[in-house]
Every structure is written in C-alpha cells, then in structure tokens.
Amino acid sequence: MTNPTADRRDYEEELRQAGVRITRPRRIILGILSETEDHPDALEIFRRAVALDSSISLSTVYRTMKLLETIGAIRRHAFEGGPSRFEQASGAHHDHLIDIDTGDVVEFRSDRIEKLQDEVARALGYEIVHHRLELYGRKLRAK
Amino acid sequence: MTNPTADRRDYEEELRQAGVRITRPRRIILGILSETEDHPDALEIFRRAVALDSSISLSTVYRTMKLLETIGAIRRHAFEGGPSRFEQASGAHHDHLIDIDTGDVVEFRSDRIEKLQDEVARALGYEIVHHRLELYGRKLRAK
C-alpha cells in the first residue's frame, strides 16, 4: 500500500537541492522510502532494494541513509536492542510506542508531555535540544 | 565522594542471594559501583577497577555488569551515540537529562509525565511495560 494520507516527499528534489547526484541506487532506495509505512532498518531496506536491483550494496544503503539523515529527509531511531530504524522526516514531531511482542511501532504525539518536558528541563537549568520518548508496551486484550 | 543520601547497596548480599560466588574482581567492581555518583560505562569501570587490581579484564567487567543487571542490582542505559552506561538500581524510578556538551546526566522524575504516558498508551490500546525518556539539552546561561 502506498502512503495515502501523508505527504509524498519529493526526495529527488531534496537531493538536487543538497547538490548531490541522483544515482540509480539512490533512486531505488528513495522509492522504497516513499512507499513505506513502517520503520525499516538498513538491512530491510537493503533487501527490498536488492529485489529491484540486485547490484545494490548494503554499504550504499547505509551511506544513503546517512546522507538523507544529514539533509534532514529522514529520521533515525535506535530503539532498544535492535539496529537503527528509519522513517520519513515529513509530518510533525512525534514519539513512539513500540510493541514489544511484534516490534510494531505506533506513533503518537502529546503536547502536554512535551510541555512538561520543557518545564522539567527549565527547572533543572537546561534547555532541551531534542528528546527521546519511547514507550515499550504490550497490546491490551480487547475486553 | 561517597554516596551521602542514597541507600548504600549491599551488593554482596544480593549476589549471595542470587547464588553466585563473591570473587575478587566482583568485589572490586561492586566497590566501584557503590562509590560512584555518576553513570560510568564499562570501559570507565574497567579503568577504575584496573587501578585497584591490574589483573582484572574488560570481559569480566562486562560479565559482571550483565550479571548485576539480570539480578536487578543495576540499570543499563544506552544514551544516544555512546556505549551503555550504568547506575545503581536503588531508589525510585527516574528519567534522565543528558547534557549534550559535557555528557553529564541529571536524574529527574515527573509523575505527571508518567501519568500522561499511561494515558497515551491506554488510548492506543497498549499497556506500558517500560519506557525510556531522555532529554538532551544544554545548560541555560544563568542570567
């Protein structure tokens, strides 16, 4: 399924903007990222990429992810245990709830929590540059 | 400086409880952990240990940290970027504010945030098993 609601990013334009070349591997990886709803890791992206062009290498995936991260097109998350997982940087900031049984990631946003974080930090004499809030949970049995 | 306020843990008793031997390397590492106010990583603990007994190995430090973690005596934190850092598991739950300039860790606790987390999770059909909240910030210039 393609992304119905969200902004379909024009990654190629972003690359051009950043002054980097639009190569075949990049085009393929970017295509995968535009399609994806989940939070795949580098290896998963590599697998999907190889399915489209068997010559793509894992290093290129890593390099491309790093590139996209530095130009701000994607975000990297290091959830507990596993490897880094990626998501489009589009849309508003949000935090994550990770299903500890399935690894599924649910995005959420709480302005009230954000506000309290700021208050806490300020009270300690700090200003927040960024934060990480991850809830690790288990699905409630629908009663 | 030794830990003035907090409960000085009887690690040795905990080990005995867990049915493991109290060895010389363990005694030394435990001593370091009891003294420490900060959140050292394995290498730092290793350095401090070697100063007391040059025969201690890094693997033993790692093994001991893992052991203490499984018996619940210490907690491991994987802050952004760096290696795992450890702290005593004594005292109430708290979250962390990391000074991005110095690496210093400030502990804090907000029941209001915790409460909101529970609400968010429940609204999404989940129950929280544990969470991770890390604020990365910079000291405010005292005005």
Place this chain on the structure above:
DNA sequence: AATGCAATTGCAAATCGTTTGCAATAAGAA
C-alpha cells in the same frame, strides 16, 4: 553524441562495543 572529471559505487577490510569459547584458576562446600 562524445568527453572529462569528480561524485558515487561495490567490495572487502576495519571499526566499535560487546559477547563468547576455552583452558587455567580460584571460591567455597565437604
């Protein structure tokens, strides 16, 4: 369409933090 050169690639080897196999050692019950 052909040229040239720097950016990018694939590959293999290196890296970092951490774990593990193994033979030697030491804890602590008998």
Place this chain on the structure above:
DNA sequence: TTCTTATTGCAAACGATTTGCAATTGCATT
C-alpha cells in the same frame, strides 16, 4: 585440605556500521 564447579583472562568472534580504494557513473561540458 580436597574436590567440584563457577569464574576468570585471553583471544577470537560478534553484529551493526563505517571506511579505503579502485572501478564506475552521473552529468556538466563540448
């Protein structure tokens, strides 16, 4: 003290990620 087994130090393996390098490719230029 003896015995059995857990624990150790060492070196080698590990998984995720990064890197050096020579070969390739994008693409601005003719």
